[in-house]
Amino acid sequence: MIRIDSVTKRFGRATAVDNVSLDIPAGDSVALWGVNGAGKTTLIRCVLGLYRFSGRIEVGGHDVGRRGKRARALIGYVPQELGFHDELGVAEAVRYFALLRGLRVRSAESVLDDVGLAGHGGKRVRELSGGMKQRLALAIAMLGNPPVLVLDEVTASLDACGRGEFVGLLSRLSGAGRTILFASHRIEEVTTLARRVVVLEAGRIGAQTDSETFAESLGLHSMLHLTIRESTRRLALEHLCASGFAARMNGVGLLVPVAREQKAAPFRVLAEARIAIDDFELIAADAAGAPAHTQEAQP
Amino acid sequence: MTAHAASTARALDTRPARPPAMPANVLTIALRELRDAVRSRWFLLYTLAFAALGLGVSYVSALGSGGAGLSGFGRTTAGLVNLVLLVVPLMALTAGAGSIASDRERGILAYLLAQPVSRFEVLLGKYFGLAGALLACLCLGVGACALVLALKGEATRPAAMLWLVGLAFGLSLGMLSLGMLVSVLARRASVAVGTAIFLWLALVFVSDLGLMAGALAFRLRIETLFALATANPLQVFKFWSLHSADATLDVLGPAGLYAVDTFGDHVVWLFTSVLAAWAVVPLAIAAVIFSRRAPV
Structure with a gap:
């Protein structure tokens, strides 16, 4: 479903992603693990077509560089922090992003209800807490039931309880059959959501393993x-x-x-x-x- | 299990989803931009300022010509030309400059571009949305002015007012386009807006003074002077609005006379071409740069 082939991304002289190749079949869930600056977010942004890069990335057979719009139509994306106009209404945001996916949402409330935001549709985005904003981003990512979910350190701005709740929600909503690629440096997310862990070190793949073995290796189980x-x-x-x-x-x-x-x-x-x-x-x-x-x- | 969870439990359709066509996405983004702009403070502020200054200009021009108060539509239109020359470019340049750079700074742009939209759709949608907001601002500002005058029983030439709105909108499209180019190039919103204000100063004041100084210092030929003047969309707006009002450009001195003698009635096409070029060329350059730059 996601094919990353010899991708390199440089910022000036610094190489953020260095010749990374990764094949993620449909239904697989892969965690990109690494310290800050390891290249997790950069690789995710390459997959989304936000950065130009050398190499090739395909999502569902669509070249991200050439047919980015088609590739992104297959992806639901949740960023580290939701970038919205603060004055935008919550239900309005759902309808807006649904339209960009060619969907018409009859009831934004039912979409919000799925992520525990029932009754918040009339609020402005700025009135939501950090956790609620992430739930809204998740609701938007799931619009149209996309086969791929891309998550970029989605709980980084949440407190411990918020993290637990959000990961639980993600686990419940992501469902079987969906391909998931996510960046994280939190083990609870990795063990809950990932089948495979790809360890990035200075922009390169350091190791690949299944999440159980990875957790065992960290002695946290x-x-x-x-x-x-x-x-x-x-x-x-x-x-x-x-x-x-x-x-x-x-x-x-x-x-x-x-x-x-x-x-x-x-x-x-x-x-x-x-x-x-x-x-x-x-x-x-x-x-x-x-x-x-x-x-x-x-x- | 919620309905959403139930829907994800069934087999996922992994066939390539077909995203909306370009016109649909441009319209969606434009309407969003228009709503955001209309809700914003700059829109309210500029509209109020435009209407208030319009009333002030017409009142002062009437006093200057010996009238007792608010002048009629025709004279108000003439007075508004200078106001448009000052306010509209500032309004359009800053609106355009703030659009992309501000969204980039706040992470809004990256999130939007992670959706199934192309960069060109985003740029075009923002352009049309802001153009709509500027048109609304012009209509409300000039309309308020016209309404007050009409209530005073001074309505004589509403068509002139409408023509002025149309010309001012043409000017604003060029300035918006230039503002968006600045916005695409700038890394920070504050830099973009600062650059837009500098450009406004250059177009409003420096080009006028520069032309005068250049004409004197280098003894520029009249055709060179006219060519340089028409490179500035503000000068074109001034030429065209006065041409529409008097059907002669004599009031603009030798350059005006040269334009009438050389181009005759075709001068209107020249003005149209210049304003259209200002609306299209900076936006096209912005689109090329925007397609190559990272949104974060």
Whole structure:
């Protein structure tokens, strides 16, 4: 679905992407992993046709350089931060971008409802929080059900709780069969969304592996399931999030991704907050169907 | 599971989606730009300023000619020519200069270009949208002026007012085009707007003074002087509006006389060509540069 062939992008004398080749078949999800400046965003911008580059990129068989409009019609894009006119209405924005995709949205509210923005259609974009803006960007990216989703460090501007919620939403909406290419340096996003991880180092592909192996290699693969009474569950979530844990609620308690050497840390936080834990279980990420980390690991 | 999730669960159509044709995208972007412009402060400010100054100019010109107050449409039109020469280029140049550079700075442009639109569609859509806003501004400004005069029972030549709006719009298209070229070239919105103001000063004041100084210092031949004058769209607007008002360019001195003697009635085509060239050429150059430059 996405074919990147010997792509090089230079800014003056600096080489941001250096002879990168990557083939992403339909339905695959690939994370571009790397520190800031590794070339993740530059490569994504090349895929979107925002930069001129040497080499060739095809999306759905369309050359991005020559038939960029056709290629982008297959892509739903969520940027790091949403670039909108602040005065634009939320529902108005949905209708505007739908028109650019040749779609007519009968009810913007139903589109917004899918990303948890029901009732916000009448607001101006500037009235939305950072997390809400990202949800709006996601709603727009999903217009027309595009087969490719391109995400560029979509949770970089969100707090820990916001990140967890947004990644959960992405995981739910991205669905099976969609091709996903995303840049990230957050392990929870990688383990939740990606099947494959491509490590970029100074613009070059350093390594390629599946996300499980990648997470194992970072030593970050444990999840605590805490059973907590409903009356104190929300308070517990707030305390854990405030302490840097990407915790989230499930049916009977909380799921808390933890680093291997920090499994006791959530207990300490909740004990200090005088919140009782009825039971706990240490589970694998796969069983929880979710990520397993609190730390923003860097490669 | 939400309806959206249900829709994504079914098999995705991976056949190439057909994006809207160019006219549809240009229209969508133009309407968006027009709405944004009409909501903006610059639009309100320029419209109010244009109407207020128009009323002031007509009042002062009437006092100067011995009248007791607001003059009729014909004389007001003549007075408005100088106002248009000052205000409209500034309005169009700054609107154009702010368009691309400001969107680039705020990340709006990159997000828009990540959608299934071409750069030419974005540029053209923005141009038409802003042109629509400028036309609305001119109509409201001159219209308010005309309405007040009509209510005072001074309505004599509304057609002259309409013609002035048309000419001013032609001038504004050229200035908008130049402003957009500046906007495409500039990295920052502040630089773009600053450059636009510098160009405005150059076209309004420096070219006039420069021509006068050049004519004296280099003893320019009359045809050279006329050719240099017509290179400036503001001079063309002045020539044309006075030509329309008096059917003679004698009032413009030797250059005007030369134009009438040499071109006769065809001088109108020359003016049309110059204004059209100013509307098209800078925009075409902007389109070429815009297609090659990164939007971030």
